[in-house]
Amino acid sequence: xxxxxxxxxxxxxxxxxxxxxxxxxxxxxxxxxxxxxxxxxxxxxxxxxxxxxxxxxxxxxxxxxxxxxxxxxxxxxxxxxxxxxxxxxxxxxxxxxxxxxxxxxxxxxxxxxxxxxxxxxxxxxxxxxxxxxxxxxxxxxxxxxxxxxxxxxxxxxxxxxxxx
Numbered sequence: 001x002x003x004x005x006x007x008x009x010x011x012x013x014x015x016x017x018x019x020x021x022x023x024x025x026x027x028x029x030x031x032x033x034x035x036x037x038x039x040x041x042x043x044x045x046x047x048x049x050x051x052x053x054x055x056x057x058x059x060x061x062x063x064x065x066x067x068x069x070x071x072x073x074x075x076x077x078x079x080x081x082x083x084x085x086x087x088x089x090x091x092x093x094x095x096x097x098x099x100x101x102x103x104x105x106x107x108x109x110x111x112x113x114x115x116x117x118x119x120x121x122x123x124x125x126x127x128x129x130x131x132x133x134x135x136x137x138x139x140x141x142x143x144x145x146x147x148x149x150x151x152x153x154x155x156x157x158x159x160x161x162x163x164x
Contacts, residue, residue, distance in 0.1 A: 016109055018042065018117070018130070020058040024060040026073040029065070030114040041135055053084040053100040065107075072107070072118040078095075094129040 016031035017040045032040070041059040062127040063074040066083045075083065084100035085107075097107040105119040106128040120128060 013054075016117075020063060021114075022062050022073055022095070023061050023063065026075060027115075029072060029074045029117070031117050032114055033108060047084055047100075050081075050084060050100060052086045052137065054086070056081050056085055056097070062088075067102050067105050067119055070102065070105060070121060078135050090129050092131075094131050096128050097130055114130075 014031050017033075017036065019030060019032045019040045021028040021030060021039070025147075038060040039058060042065075043057045043059055044054040047053045047055065057063070058074070061074075061076070063076040064079075064083045065085070066073050066075045066080070067085075068082055081101040082099070085097050086100050088096040088098055091095060099105040099119065099128055102119075102121075104121040107130065108118065108120040108128045109126070110116040110118060110120075
């Protein structure tokens with residue numbers, strides 16, 4: 001999910017997650033402080049020729065975020081340049097989501113309302129910082145099934161395994 005940054009200058013909540021509410025309207029996009037759900041998972045699909053620019057697609061609905069001349073909408077039709085965004089790192093897994101087409105626009109959380117999200121055409125500000133939270137975490141472990149030290153190659157190694 002994509003979560004807003006904390007803000008020292010406003011009362012904006014720090015746990016708001018970017019969410020697509022449904023598919024009934026191009027404005028069915030906002031934030032929520034509720035439990036994590038599949039409508040808050042976003043896929044970053046790189047553009048084939050515009051390096052560093054991504055389509056941001058909702059995993060549940062398949063609609064993409066777009067910057068229609070400063071208005072935040074979601075769209076499920078043809079692919080256009082106003083749906084491309086680049087990520088500007090700001091440390092600790094926070095990023096600014098900036099339009100590749102309308103280069104002054106960055107995604108921002110304006111206030112505590114669910115619909116209080118959109119584009120701001122101004123210099124970088126804390127309300128434009130979004131934390132990327134991976135949907136899966138994992139651990140790696142290794143187990144030695146068989147170990148034989150034959151560095152000199154003096155003995156042939158043969159071992160059979162049976163699976164149950």
